[in-house]
Amino acid sequence: MSDAGYNYRVVRGFAFSALFWLVIGLVVGLWIAFEMFNPALNLTPWLSFGRLRVVHTNGMGLGFALAAIFATSYYMLQRLTRKALPFPRLAQAHLYLFNTVIALGALSLFAGMNTTKEYAELEWPIDIGVVIFWVMFAINVFGTLIKRKEQQMYISLWYIISMTVAIAILYIVNNLEIPVNLFKSYSIYAGANDANVEWWYGHNVVGFIFTIPILAMFYYFLPKATGLPIYSHRLSIVSFWALNFAYLWTGAHHLMLTPLPEWIQTVAMGFSIFLIAPSWGSVVNGYYTLQGNWDQMRSNYLVKFFIAGITFYGLQTLQGPLQGLRTLNAFFHYTDWVVGHVHMGTMGWVTMVVAASFYYMIPHITNTEIYSIKLANIQFWLTLFGQVIWTTAMWIAGIQQGAMWKATNPDGSLMYNFLDTVASLYPYYQLRFAAGLVFFIGILIFVWNLVMTVRKQPRPVEA
Amino acid sequence: MGITSKPVVFAVLSAAVILIGTTATVFIPLFMPSTQPISASIKPYTAVEQEGRDIYMREGCNNCHTQTVRPLRTEVLRYGEYSKPEEFAYDRPFLWGSRRTGPDLNRVGGKYPDSWHYTHLMSPQGMFEKSNMPPYAWLAKNKLDTGYSYKKCSVLGYGYSKSDVEQQIGQYKATVTDGAYPSKGSRDKVTPPELRKELTEMDALIAYIQKLGRDVKNMEAKK
Numbered sequence: 001m002s003d004a005g006y007n008y009r010v011v012r013g014f015a016f017s018a019l020f021w022l023v024i025g026l027v028v029g030l031w032i033a034f035e036m037f038n039p040a041l042n043l044t045p046w047l048s049f050g051r052l053r054v055v056h057t058n059g060m061g062l063g064f065a066l067a068a069i070f071a072t073s074y075y076m077l078q079r080l081t082r083k084a085l086p087f088p089r090l091a092q093a094h095l096y097l098f099n100t101v102i103a104l105g106a107l108s109l110f111a112g113m114n115t116t117k118e119y120a121e122l123e124w125p126i127d128i129g130v131v132i133f134w135v136m137f138a139i140n141v142f143g144t145l146i147k148r149k150e151q152q153m154y155i156s157l158w159y160i161i162s163m164t165v166a167i168a169i170l171y172i173v174n175n176l177e178i179p180v181n182l183f184k185s186y187s188i189y190a191g192a193n194d195a196n197v198e199w200w201y202g203h204n205v206v207g208f209i210f211t212i213p214i215l216a217m218f219y220y221f222l223p224k225a226t227g228l229p230i231y232s233h234r235l236s237i238v239s240f241w242a243l244n245f246a247y248l249w250t251g252a253h254h255l256m257l258t259p260l261p262e263w264i265q266t267v268a269m270g271f272s273i274f275l276i277a278p279s280w281g282s283v284v285n286g287y288y289t290l291q292g293n294w295d296q297m298r299s300n301y302l303v304k305f306f307i308a309g310i311t312f313y314g315l316q317t318l319q320g321p322l323q324g325l326r327t328l329n330a331f332f333h334y335t336d337w338v339v340g341h342v343h344m345g346t347m348g349w350v351t352m353v354v355a356a357s358f359y360y361m362i363p364h365i366t367n368t369e370i371y372s373i374k375l376a377n378i379q380f381w382l383t384l385f386g387q388v389i390w391t392t393a394m395w396i397a398g399i400q401q402g403a404m405w406k407a408t409n410p411d412g413s414l415m416y417n418f419l420d421t422v423a424s425l426y427p428y429y430q431l432r433f434a435a436g437l438v439f440f441i442g443i444l445i446f447v448w449n450l451v452m453t454v455r456k457q458p459r460p461v462e463a
Numbered sequence: 464m465g466i467t468s469k470p471v472v473f474a475v476l477s478a479a480v481i482l483i484g485t486t487a488t489v490f491i492p493l494f495m496p497s498t499q500p501i502s503a504s505i506k507p508y509t510a511v512e513q514e515g516r517d518i519y520m521r522e523g524c525n526n527c528h529t530q531t532v533r534p535l536r537t538e539v540l541r542y543g544e545y546s547k548p549e550e551f552a553y554d555r556p557f558l559w560g561s562r563r564t565g566p567d568l569n570r571v572g573g574k575y576p577d578s579w580h581y582t583h584l585m586s587p588q589g590m591f592e593k594s595n596m597p598p599y600a601w602l603a604k605n606k607l608d609t610g611y612s613y614k615k616c617s618v619l620g621y622g623y624s625k626s627d628v629e630q631q632i633g634q635y636k637a638t639v640t641d642g643a644y645p646s647k648g649s650r651d652k653v654t655p656p657e658l659r660k661e662l663t664e665m666d667a668l669i670a671y672i673q674k675l676g677r678d679v680k681n682m683e684a685k686k
Contacts (some may be wrong), residue, residue, distance in 0.1 A: 014628075022494070033644065036564070037595065038589070039588065039594070039598070042598065043595035043603060045522075048597040049527065050522045050597065051522065053523060053526045054526070067506060099678070112521035112522065112523075113521070114520055114521060114523055115556065116523070116525050117556050136502050140469060145470035152467050152468055153466050153470060153473070158473065161477055164474075165474050165477045165478045166477070166478075166481050169482070169485070173489075178618050180611055180615050180618055181614075184517070184611070186615075186619055187556040188556045189493070189555065190499065190552060190554055190555045191498075191499065191548065191550075191553075191555075192498045192499065192551060193492070193498045194554065194557040195557040196488075196492060197489055197493075200485065200488065200489045213586075221577055240571070244480050244481060245480045245483065245484065246484070248482075248483070248484030248485045248488070249484035251488070251489070252488065254561065257533035257534060257535065258559060259546050260498070260548075261492065261498060261548075264488055264492060268487055271484070281631050330533065332590075334529055334561070334562055335563070338561070338562070340608060342515070349641055407537075408537060413538055414537060415649060418541070418566040419593060419594060422564070423593040
């Protein structure tokens with residue numbers, strides 16, 4: 001089938017937007033990692049940790065991840081339906097609006113316009129921009145699906161549909177706020193209810209941005225890159241619906257032992273454990289797809305990205321439910337353990353799968369070969385090594401601080417004051433910064449490799 | 464299978480599946496008394512405290528400080544009585560936080576005098592050499608903007624009239640600028656001379672910090 005007619009311009013635009021926001025987000029990440037053991041870096045109000053941390057999380061989540069999702073979704077949509085985007089100019093406008101909103105969002109966070117609801121910190125005018133660009137995306141998603149030439153929708157399309165629907169509900173409900181002026185608003189919910197709505201959102205926005213669409217990429221690009229069909233279609237159906245059903249019940253495991261009614265916490269705990277099943281459904285499906293073809297781990301440079309990615313996904317989805325258990329949560333919550341957990345997902349699972357997807361997709365849309373497989377391999381090892389050291393350092397730091405908070409003397413008094421527990425973490429923070437630097441170098445190589453790929457002369461078009 | 468060839472039906476079904484857990488654990492609890500208990504002892508923030516809370520939010524203090532003490536023995540020992548749902552009736556948004564890079568602040572009100580906070584905010588490292596908290600001396604160089612104070616309080620439904628708000632602001636200003644203010648020395652040290660007769664952002668932030676957990680003591684006393 002000829003590629004003629006597919007809109008790859010917008011795919012490419014989003015892919016390179018993703019790389020841009022990835023680099024920006026990581027620079028901010030490194031800066032705040034350094035501030036954690038050297039507060040002298042809080043040079044100005046807009047460089048202080050409290051403001052920068054949200055620039056980092058929003059830059060990575062809304063900037064990098066969303067752009068990567070939009071890039072791959074537009075690509076997968078067209079390929080899987082055998083239909084070009086029905087509204088290419090809308091898609092192009094989506095690209096421009098997206099980058100404008102993210103840039104304004106970053107500036108507003110630097111300026112301290114911060115609603116403080118995690119991963120929903122943007123103030124209301126920017127929220128409206130976010131909603132508009134999602135609607136623009138949704139119009140092309142459903143337009144393409146309705147006019148599709150392929151009767152059956154492949155698994156990845158299910159994930160794109162459920163992401164679009166879920167994000168709409170989550171984003172709008174959690175961001176309902178009453179404006180005071182253009183730069184300030186207050187949540188319509190108060191206290192425990194606000195907390196419950198926020199963590200329903202906070203947990204699921206991670207689910208429907210860092211899990212669901214990444215699974216869409218995994219289910220599409222793994223078979224494409226290996227030439228192997230997904231092991232079990234039935235397993236993917238069961239996993240899909242079970243994941244979509246169970247995810248929404250679990251937000252309150254972020255609120256264990258808080259003043260939120262206990263039954264909501266307990267229900268969340270139960271469903272969190274249940275979530276292991278559908279999560280591992282995808283893990284098993286990924287591993288078994290390579291059944292009998294594990295030699296591709298050596299011969300096909302992309303396979304190890306996918307396998308490392310799905311492995312971290314598997315570990316992530318075991319660790320998450322376990323730390324959601326009330327007893328373990330009492331120990332781990334509020335420590336760096338959770339920071340380590342999040343970064344295994346983002347630096348391990350998300351980055352690995354996005355990298356492999358881009359390495360496959362960019363040469364395809366530019367009709368060329370990847371610039372350097374060797375550089376891709378170097379990137380793999382640097383990002384893997386950086387991430388493993390990074391997360392392990394944070395897990396140990398978390399265990400240490402959790403234990404120090406709980407330690408008591410024989411007479412029942414506390415053994416450590418709070419500052420002792422902070423100061424004991426600095427060696428881990430230094431190690432984390434170094435590991436982050438290694439990861440960042442890997443990412444720079446990734447970006448360089450893709451920039452050089454699109455700068456190559458395309459292959460002559462076959463007749 | 465049928466629905467994988469019907470995108471609109473598929474989307475509707477996805478939404479339905481997503482809304483089951485959402486309705487059960489989020490939408491229904493919104494209207495249950497257990498998520499929004501009230502107590503006559505818990506008073507709304509004054510206009511100045513609310514301005515302080517907004518500065519707390521603007522500076523992202525919630526990224527490092529939690530505001531919820533869990534019912535655990537060592538936690539109660541370290542911070543005080545565990546948090547009750549009534550305390551947060553006026554918190555829009557909630558500021559419970561998710562990471563304790565610094566200590567919990569839900570019981571910090573009244574724990575230290577204002578002078579402690581002026582000195583600490585000016586330079587945390589000056590007070591605790593190994594602290595990694597950013598310095599906030601510049602908050603004392605910003606005059607507090609009270610232009611929206613009344614509007615904020617009315618959006619939040621605190622029930623203050625315009626003159627209530629003006630009176631609260633005037634009263635707090637009189638307190639901290641009074642020559643007999645017990646924390647005058649440390650306030651003057653961080654506040655530039657031209658702002659010593661005005662309310663600064665740091666004054667408001669400290670007013671807010673001192674409010675945290677104070678009302679709940681009255682609530683507990685009545686039990």
